[in-house]
Amino acid sequence: MANKIDRVPVREQDPQVRAHNFDEVCLGYNEQEAQLEATRCLNCKNPRCVGACPVGIKIPAFIHEVSEGNFAGAAAIIAEDSSLPAICGRVCPQETQCEGSCILGIKGQPVAIGKLERFIGDWSREHADEVPAPKIAPSNGRKVAVIGSGPAGLACAGDLAKRGFDVTIFEALHKAGGVLVYGIPEFRLPKDTVVAHEVDAIKALGVKIETDVIVGRTITIDQLMEDEGFEFVFVGTGAGLPKFMGIPGENLNGVFSANEFLTRNNLMQAFRDDHLTPIRAGRKAVVVGGGNVAMDAARTALRLGADTHIVYRRTEVELPARKEEVHHAKEEGIVFDMLTNPVEILGDEDGNVRAIRCIRMELGEPDESGRRSPVPVAGSEFEIEADTVIMALGTAPNPLIARTTAGLETTRRGGLVADESGATTRAHVFAGGDAVTGAATVILAMGAGRRAASAIE
Amino acid sequence: MFEIIEKVMLNPTICKMVVKAPRVAKSAKPGQFLIVRTDEAGERIPLTISDYDPKAGTVTIVIQPIGASTLSMVEDFNAGDSFADVVGPLGNPSEFVTMPEEELKKQKVVFIAGGLGTAPVYPQAKWLHERGVAVDVIIGARTKDLLIYEDEFKSVCDNLYMCTDDGSYGFKGVGTARLEALVAEGKTYTKAVAIGPMIMMKFSTLTCVKLGIPIIVSMNTLMVDGTGMCGACRLSVGGVTKFACVDGPEFDGALVDFNEAMRRSAQYKPEEAAAKEQRMCRAEAKARAEGRI
Numbered sequence: 001m002a003n004k005i006d007r008v009p010v011r012e013q014d015p016q017v018r019a020h021n022f023d024e025v026c027l028g029y030n031e032q033e034a035q036l037e038a039t040r041c042l043n044c045k046n047p048r049c050v051g052a053c054p055v056g057i058k059i060p061a062f063i064h065e066v067s068e069g070n071f072a073g074a075a076a077i078i079a080e081d082s083s084l085p086a087i088c089g090r091v092c093p094q095e096t097q098c099e100g101s102c103i104l105g106i107k108g109q110p111v112a113i114g115k116l117e118r119f120i121g122d123w124s125r126e127h128a129d130e131v132p133a134p135k136i137a138p139s140n141g142r143k144v145a146v147i148g149s150g151p152a153g154l155a156c157a158g159d160l161a162k163r164g165f166d167v168t169i170f171e172a173l174h175k176a177g178g179v180l181v182y183g184i185p186e187f188r189l190p191k192d193t194v195v196a197h198e199v200d201a202i203k204a205l206g207v208k209i210e211t212d213v214i215v216g217r218t219i220t221i222d223q224l225m226e227d228e229g230f231e232f233v234f235v236g237t238g239a240g241l242p243k244f245m246g247i248p249g250e251n252l253n254g255v256f257s258a259n260e261f262l263t264r265n266n267l268m269q270a271f272r273d274d275h276l277t278p279i280r281a282g283r284k285a286v287v288v289g290g291g292n293v294a295m296d297a298a299r300t301a302l303r304l305g306a307d308t309h310i311v312y313r314r315t316e317v318e319l320p321a322r323k324e325e326v327h328h329a330k331e332e333g334i335v336f337d338m339l340t341n342p343v344e345i346l347g348d349e350d351g352n353v354r355a356i357r358c359i360r361m362e363l364g365e366p367d368e369s370g371r372r373s374p375v376p377v378a379g380s381e382f383e384i385e386a387d388t389v390i391m392a393l394g395t396a397p398n399p400l401i402a403r404t405t406a407g408l409e410t411t412r413r414g415g416l417v418a419d420e421s422g423a424t425t426r427a428h429v430f431a432g433g434d435a436v437t438g439a440a441t442v443i444l445a446m447g448a449g450r451r452a453a454s455a456i457e
Numbered sequence: 458m459f460e461i462i463e464k465v466m467l468n469p470t471i472c473k474m475v476v477k478a479p480r481v482a483k484s485a486k487p488g489q490f491l492i493v494r495t496d497e498a499g500e501r502i503p504l505t506i507s508d509y510d511p512k513a514g515t516v517t518i519v520i521q522p523i524g525a526s527t528l529s530m531v532e533d534f535n536a537g538d539s540f541a542d543v544v545g546p547l548g549n550p551s552e553f554v555t556m557p558e559e560e561l562k563k564q565k566v567v568f569i570a571g572g573l574g575t576a577p578v579y580p581q582a583k584w585l586h587e588r589g590v591a592v593d594v595i596i597g598a599r600t601k602d603l604l605i606y607e608d609e610f611k612s613v614c615d616n617l618y619m620c621t622d623d624g625s626y627g628f629k630g631v632g633t634a635r636l637e638a639l640v641a642e643g644k645t646y647t648k649a650v651a652i653g654p655m656i657m658m659k660f661s662t663l664t665c666v667k668l669g670i671p672i673i674v675s676m677n678t679l680m681v682d683g684t685g686m687c688g689a690c691r692l693s694v695g696g697v698t699k700f701a702c703v704d705g706p707e708f709d710g711a712l713v714d715f716n717e718a719m720r721r722s723a724q725y726k727p728e729e730a731a732a733k734e735q736r737m738c739r740a741e742a743k744a745r746a747e748g749r750i
Contacts, residue, residue: 172544172682172684173682173684174494174501174541174542174544182682182686211542212542212543212544213480213544214544214545214547214684217484217545217546217547217684218480218481218484218544218545218546219480219483219484240684240685240686241685241686242686242687242688244688244691244698250698251691251692251693251698251717251721253720253721253723253724254724256688256689257687257688259686259687259688260681260686260687260688260689263681263682263686263687264681264687267682268500268501268681269498272498274498275498276498276499276500276525276526276529276732277500277501277681278725278728278729278732279728280724280725280728350720351717351720398684398685398686400684400685400703
């Protein structure tokens with residue numbers, strides 16, 4: 001019988017303190033807290049949470065093991081469907097997936113599925129000797145090239161290696177992890193512990209990772225297949241190209257894409273004094289956009305010392321970011337200017353940003369996405385003072401691989417054409433994650449990587 | 458790790474390094490660049506490829522220290538040491554590489570090279586010269602001591618013109634003045650390529666537009682990843698925003714907004730000056746500790 005207690009609160013760093021450091025915000029459950037929270041699960045006969053999970057993790061089953069204190073058992077159940085629980089537990093939009101469909105959420109608070117998943121992911125890392133090593137099939141001698149070491153690539157490579165394939169991941173940057181390393185900040189996803197551990201786990205399966213290789217420039221897919229003997233290729237190159245608004249003043253000094261701002265800080269570690277890459281958050285930063293990347297950029301600017309605003313053209317209800325990130329951003333003192341859209345960025349005589357001119361918006365009729373589309377209120381323009389403007393408007397897939405590989409078709413939006421299994425329009429070439437769908441989530445990319453892995457035979 | 462095979466000071470400030478990077482060497486084409494990261498704490502430093510040898514698996518880069526990172530490359534790294542990362546080739550090859558042979562044969566190209574930009578002109582001139590295309594090269598520097606690559610160029614072009622601002626060697630005056638003099642003498646060119654500091658490429662463009670010679674420039678903008686991800690390298694070309702890393706680095710000079718590009722390049726000047734200062738202080742402290750000063 002389920003325990004009718006309130007959701008066990010998760011410990012977090014104090015907002016006043018964490019606004020000045022890059023340490024992880026959420027401290028996670030300890031064993032007692034996790035076990036107690038797990039007792040809240042109703043263990044539904046027809047678990048809606050499982051259906052709402054993009055990779056179908058057997059949620060009530062693993063939570064039952066947590067409630068019994070059998071953490072290794074819980075880890076084994078999650079591992080059947082997910083290879084990155086410590087990561088997904090931290091970055092999945094649970095409120096629209098598993099937790100959003102939890103029966104308990106109708107009248108109260110849903111089970112903290114994400115926090116429990118994270119707990120098991122972290123527990124497995126800290127108790128590596130108690131978790132059975134994954135079974136690796138004998139080598140079949142067949143070579144697969146995985147392009148990109150983000151969530152899709154890591155998941156695909158891991159599954160293939162377990163089945164005996166000889167897998168090499170080619171990564172364009174100098175560090176493996178893709179968006180987990182360059183995009184998501186340290187305070188949400190610690191690099192040296194969580195991400196590095198997942199990458200090491202993939203390497204432990206025998207996967208080779210070659211960094212500093214830009215497929216499409218350093219080598220082409222054709223060369224990989226013809227000259228280096230790779231029988232299959234999986235393209236998991238993500239959606240890395242930043243979008244800009246196309247408004248006047250976007251090339252002024254002090255205007256950055258969120259990608260640039262976050263890459264400087266996360267991949268290049270600009271926030272550390274002993275690293276040479278510069279970064280500038282200014283005194284007053286304005287971040288344009290309402291997704292997770294906008295929240296990450298704003299909270300990074302805040303931590304670098306800027307008084308930070310988020311400007312979004314719809315209302316708070318439509319913010320695409322995870323609820324938790326919005327909540328955390330507010331707690332930390334970020335100001336949300338909703339129904340506000342930039343029309344021009346203004347500079348001083350030296351070409352540095354001095355302000356951003358915006359127009360008030362109101363919500364009109366629903367658009368094709370079902371969301372009410374914002375329309376400008378005539379004559380409502382006003383200026384927000386700023387010396388840094390960060391554009392977080394979404395990203396698009398990099399066209400490099402499609403351009404340099406004969407027979408790979410792309411969609412109108414630049415994603416690679418691929419079927420359910422990840423098969424592209426070119427034989428023996430698979431693709432998955434943001435490179436196919438455009439910017440989406442870590443869990444969807446991971447799922448796509450695993451589906452492609454199972455289709456490769 | 459990418460081993461430094463050879464290191465030569467070409468003059469008191471400019472350093473040439475030959476680095477083992479087999480994958481880059483195999484794919485490099487004239488006009489492309491690469492990115493070096495010296496060590497774990499280093500920046501990603503974009504540098505134009507000055508030569509490449511697919512057989513030896515090496516690439517050549519030429520560095521003039523201006524900030525803390527380039528100073529570190531030249532002062533802290535020697536032959537036998539290794540850089541943490543060398544990635545490339547990046548950007549598009551020069552337009553000659555993809556030009557139909559028939560059109561290529563008709564070209565009469567003049568390169569205008571300024572300072573450090575002399576080195577990346579070399580693989581382009583060599584590539585064209587090997588294919589029988591008429592190539593003249595104008596190399597300019599402030600003074601004789603700063604001229605580089607004179608001997609190397611002798612075998613890869615039809616005419617080599619050396620210029621110094623102070624007249625200490627060759628023609629007295631800037632490269633564009635030499636070009637104007639050549640055209641006045643009756644020389645004709647189908648295409649000019651200018652590589653050097655942005656201000657020099659700006660003035661080369663003004664001269665070439667005046668002379669009616671189409672001009673290509675190689676834009677060495679700020680950059681982080683070099684693969685299209687960050688957008689730090691964006692510049693206006695014909696009123697449209699382009700990324701130097703994926704759309705360039707070479708553009709039609711007549712369409713480039715040089716003033717904006719120069720302003721954007723100075724974006725991190727205060728941070729760069731502070732980093733350089735810090736490096737100098739550390740070097741001084743170390744020298745004192747070791748009793749050298």
